[in-house]
Amino acid sequence: MGRPMDLLLRGGTLVDGTGAPAREADIAVTGGRITVLPPGAPADAAEVVDAEGQVVTPGFIDVHTHSDALAAPYDADAGADAAEAVEDLRLAPLLQGVTTEICGNCGTSLFPSLPERLPELAEHLRVTFGLGPIQPAVDFEAFAAGQDPDLRRTHLASLVGHGTLRAGVMGFEARPPKPGELETMCRLLDQALSQGAAGLSTGLIYPPGTYADTEEIVALARVAAHHGKPYVTHLRDEMSQVETALEEALEIAVRSGAPLQISHHKTAGRHAWGATLRTLPRLERARAEGVDVLCDVYPYTAGSTVLHAMLPPWTSEGGVGALLERLRRSEVRDRIRADIGGGVEGWENTVGNGGWDLIAVAAAQTHPEAEGRRIAELAAERGVEPVDYVCDLLLAEQGEVTIISHSMREDDVRRVLASPLSMIGSDGVPKPGRPHPRWAGSFPRVLGHYGRDQGLLPLETAVHKMTGLPARRFGLTGRGVVRDGAIADLVVLDPATVRDGATFDRPLEVPEGVGTVVVAGRTAVRGGRPTAVRAGEVVRVR
Incomplete structure (x- = not known):
C-alpha cells in the first residue's frame, strides 16, 4: 500500500x-x-x-426514512x-x-416545486416533518445545498415525493392534473432525477397523493424508468384492500417499465391480518413474470404517521389551512364520524379497521402530557367523543401531530422479514x-431479536438485507x-x-x-x- x-x-x-x-x-x-x-x-x-x-x-442503509x-x-x-x-x-x-x-419516501420530499408554490408547500411540510419552519426547494440541487454539513451525521439520498411534486405544481386540489400540469410535473421530475435524486415515491393514502389516479402515476413512473430508477410506493391501501392496491402498483410497474419497491410492506388491521400469505407469493409470481419488484419492512407490529391521515381525504383538500378551518365545524365532525363508521370507497380508513384505542399520540408539541397515550383513553378522560378530541388536538397544534398505530400481527411481520424480496427500512419519523x-432500534432488532434469538434469519442474510441488497436497488455505487x-x-x-x-x-x-x-x-x-x-x-x- x-x-x-x-x-x-x-x-x-x-x-x-x-x-x-x-x-x-x-x-x-x-x-x-x-x-x-x-x-x-x-x-x-x-x-x-x-x-x-x-x-x-458494511454500513447499514436505511432505505425508508x-x-x-x-x-x-x-x-x-x-x-x-x-x-x-x-x-x-x-x-x-x-x-x-x-x-x-x-x-423522500411516502410521496413527501423537500423538493421539487414551482417557485410560486413554495409558501403553500412550506406549510404542508411543517406539519409533515414537525421540526419548525421548513424551507422547500425548487429542485434537488437546492435541496442538497440546504443540508447543513455540520449537522450531517450520516449520508443522505432522496427520492422525489409525488405528493410534493403534485402540490408544487397544482396545489392541493382533488382533481386530475391538466395536460400542461402533468407535463410540468414530468419535467420537474426528470430534472430532479438527472441531478441525482434516487427515484420516485408515492404515498397514496396521503393528500394530495391520494387524489391521483393510476394514469397520473404511470406517466410519472415512466420518467423514473427512463432514468433506470425505481418507483417506490406506499400503497393506496395496506389494510382491507391491500391486495387490490398491490395490483395497482404492479400495473404501474408493468406499464411504466420502472423497478417497483413496495414500501414498508404490511397487511394491517383486522380485515387484512394474515394476508401476507397471499401478497408475498403474488410478489414472487410477479418477479417470475419479469417484474423487478422488491419491498422493505420494519421489525415492529406498530406503524407511525401524521394524525390527520386518520381522517377522510376530503378533509385535507386545499391544504393545511383549509383542513384546520373545516375541523372547527360540527357538521364536518359529524361527517368524519360517519365516514369512519361506514367507510369511503378508495380510502384506507385506519380507524375503521381498528379503533381509536389502537392509536397513540407520539408528538404534540404543546400537549406533551398526551404523548404515549391512546386517543380513546385521552378522549374518555376529557369526556368527549374521539373525533372531537382529535379535531381539537389538531387545531391546538396547528395540524402538527404524529401518532403510532398498533395495527399489525407478528406472524405477518415475520413473513415479510424472512422473504427473499425484503430489505430493512425503519420508516423512522424523527x-x-x-x-x-424503530428510528433508534430497527437494525439491531433484526440482528438480535429476529436473527440471533429467534433464528429467523442467518446473520449473512440479515446483513445483506441492510447493505448489499438496498445498495443495488437504489444505485448506491461503492x-x-x-x-x-x-x-x-x-x-x-x-x-x-x-x-x-x-x-x-x-x-x-x-x-x-x-x-x-x-x-x-x-x-x-x-x-x-x-x-x-x-x-x-x-x-x-x-
Whole structure:
C-alpha cells in the first residue's frame, strides 16, 4: 500500500454484505476507501480497532426514512431542550450502525416545486416533518445545498415525493392534473432525477397523493424508468384492500417499465391480518413474470404517521389551512364520524379497521402530557367523543401531530422479514416527543431479536438485507459491500450481544453491541459513543 493506513479493523469476522458466508479478514481504510487484507497481515495504521470476536459489516442503509429535514437548521427560538432533542434524533440512526439514509419516501420530499408554490408547500411540510419552519426547494440541487454539513451525521439520498411534486405544481386540489400540469410535473421530475435524486415515491393514502389516479402515476413512473430508477410506493391501501392496491402498483410497474419497491410492506388491521400469505407469493409470481419488484419492512407490529391521515381525504383538500378551518365545524365532525363508521370507497380508513384505542399520540408539541397515550383513553378522560378530541388536538397544534398505530400481527411481520424480496427500512419519523422506537432500534432488532434469538434469519442474510441488497436497488455505487475500493462506511458489532434498546416508553434508548461505526473513512462511533465526526454527505445517484 502506498501510504500509511488511516484505520485498520484487525482480527474481525467479515460479513461483506453480499450474503456470502462470513470469513476472517482485516479491513484497511485509506483515503476513505477500503482494502480487504488477509488476517494478521502486517500493517501500519494511524488508528487500529481490535475487532477480535466481533463482526465487521458494511454500513447499514436505511432505505425508508422521513429524515429529510433533520440536517436543516433547527428553529433557534425553540430553546436548548428542543435543540438537544433534535440532536438525539440525528444520532439515533448512527448509533445503530446506519451510515446512509434514503428520504423522500411516502410521496413527501423537500423538493421539487414551482417557485410560486413554495409558501403553500412550506406549510404542508411543517406539519409533515414537525421540526419548525421548513424551507422547500425548487429542485434537488437546492435541496442538497440546504443540508447543513455540520449537522450531517450520516449520508443522505432522496427520492422525489409525488405528493410534493403534485402540490408544487397544482396545489392541493382533488382533481386530475391538466395536460400542461402533468407535463410540468414530468419535467420537474426528470430534472430532479438527472441531478441525482434516487427515484420516485408515492404515498397514496396521503393528500394530495391520494387524489391521483393510476394514469397520473404511470406517466410519472415512466420518467423514473427512463432514468433506470425505481418507483417506490406506499400503497393506496395496506389494510382491507391491500391486495387490490398491490395490483395497482404492479400495473404501474408493468406499464411504466420502472423497478417497483413496495414500501414498508404490511397487511394491517383486522380485515387484512394474515394476508401476507397471499401478497408475498403474488410478489414472487410477479418477479417470475419479469417484474423487478422488491419491498422493505420494519421489525415492529406498530406503524407511525401524521394524525390527520386518520381522517377522510376530503378533509385535507386545499391544504393545511383549509383542513384546520373545516375541523372547527360540527357538521364536518359529524361527517368524519360517519365516514369512519361506514367507510369511503378508495380510502384506507385506519380507524375503521381498528379503533381509536389502537392509536397513540407520539408528538404534540404543546400537549406533551398526551404523548404515549391512546386517543380513546385521552378522549374518555376529557369526556368527549374521539373525533372531537382529535379535531381539537389538531387545531391546538396547528395540524402538527404524529401518532403510532398498533395495527399489525407478528406472524405477518415475520413473513415479510424472512422473504427473499425484503430489505430493512425503519420508516423512522424523527420528531421530538415520543417517536416510534424503530428510528433508534430497527437494525439491531433484526440482528438480535429476529436473527440471533429467534433464528429467523442467518446473520449473512440479515446483513445483506441492510447493505448489499438496498445498495443495488437504489444505485448506491461503492456502498453496501465490503470490497477493495468501496467507500469506507463500516460497522463493527458483537453478534452475541447486539440488540435494540429502544421501546415505546424510551424510544431513543441506545442499542447494545454496536461498538464502532465508520462514515466515509472516519470513526463516527467509538466504543458505542458518538465522536465529533460529521462526515455525512448528500448522495447523488447517477
